[in-house]
Structures are given as C-alpha cells and as structure tokens.
Amino acid sequence: MLTKLSNSKFLIPIMAVLVISAAGLGFYISLKQSQNRLEQNTATQDLFWPNPKQINDFSSKDYDNKDFGLKQMSGKWSFVFFGYTNCPDICPITMSVMADVYQKIVDEFENIQIMFITVDPERDTANKLSSYVSYFHKDFIGIHSELENENNLIKQIGIAYFYNKEDEKYLVDHSASIFIIDPKMRLIAKLSPPHQSETIIDKFKNIKRFIDEKN
DSSP states (O other), X not given: OXXXXXXXXXXXXXXXXXXXXXXXXXXXXHHXXXXXXXXXXXXXXXXXXXXXXXXXOOOEEETTSOEESHHHHXXXXXXXXXXXXXXXXXXXXXXXXXXXXXXXXXXXXXXXXXXXXXXXXXXXXXXXXXXXXXXXXTTOEEEEOOTTOTTSHHHHHTOXXXXXXXXXXXXXXXXXXXXXEOTTSEEEEEEOSSOOHHHHHHHHHHHHHHHHHHX
C-alpha cells in the first residue's frame, strides 16, 4: 500500500511535466505555423493570385517609334507605370523611385524592364517620351498607343484616367500604382503608393520567389 502511494506521488509530477511539455510543444508548433502563414500572406498580399490576368497581344509604339507588343515583353519581368510627361508630381516622383529600384536590382535580375506608358498620347510624342524616360534612366522604355485600341495595355489592365481640359496645359488624373507583369505575360501584382524603393524591392523578391515556386 505504501509502495503504491509512493509510486503514485512520484508519477504525478512526471505527468505534470509531460503535460506542460506537450502543451509547450503544441504552442511552439502553432506559433511557427502562424509565422509561416504571416510570411506567406506578406509575400502574396499584392498578388492577383491564383487568377492573374493573362495579357493578350497588343500593338503600340516605343519612344523610337518602333512596334512594341508581347514579343518585347515575353520572358521579362516588367514594371509598368501609367502617366504622362506633363505630370507635375506623381509621375516624376514615381519614376525617380523606379530608377533607384532598377539600379539596385538590375545586376541581380537581368530580365527586368521598366515601362512608362502615357495616358496622354496627344501631347506625348515619341521624341518627348524618349527625352522624359531617358532622364530617369537610359534603359527605361516609353510607350504610347491609340487610346481607342481595345487591346492596348491601358484597356487590358483597366487603368482609369480623366482629362481636366480647361486649357492646353491640362492635367490628367490617373492611377499612381505600379503593375508587375511576369515573363509568362500574366498581370501578377499591383503595388500601391506611396512608393519607396526598398519596399518595392522586397515585395518584388517575395513575389518572384512565390511565382517561381508555383511554376
């Protein structure tokens, strides 16, 4: 009887330790799972996934007045920004940020291109676009196309814009987001302002890692 009681008293603290250890292990596993979900959500929060929009063929002109379409984008990660050269603030600020982004990642990722697509082709001639985008970086691409063309990137991505035409120096209200199209010509992500170079770089690397794993 005394032996049984002694064994019982000995087992109780052991059982308590095991229960506490199991609870601690369960809490640790739950915490790690939550952290992994958080990391995944952070990586994919800007993604149009699992249903990215497939970009169809389109016809436009670059700043050299050469044809520009799917052929020039296929196989590359394209950062696309829509604006106009007379934009007083949003466009030059965003293009400056993208110049910093490009300089920091172009050596690591060779298949990167930065595209500026005008929503004001009436004033943004090829020469004007060339001077504008080259000011920020010589590798940047300026694109213009007929706005009536249903297949242009403005229509395919669904960019809203509005002309405040009070005089010839009119302003154009437009999206300030940066769009990412992957090498398979899928509209993968939308990066909303305010834009900071380090944030864009971190998001892009997370997005690319996620897409590479899915592919």
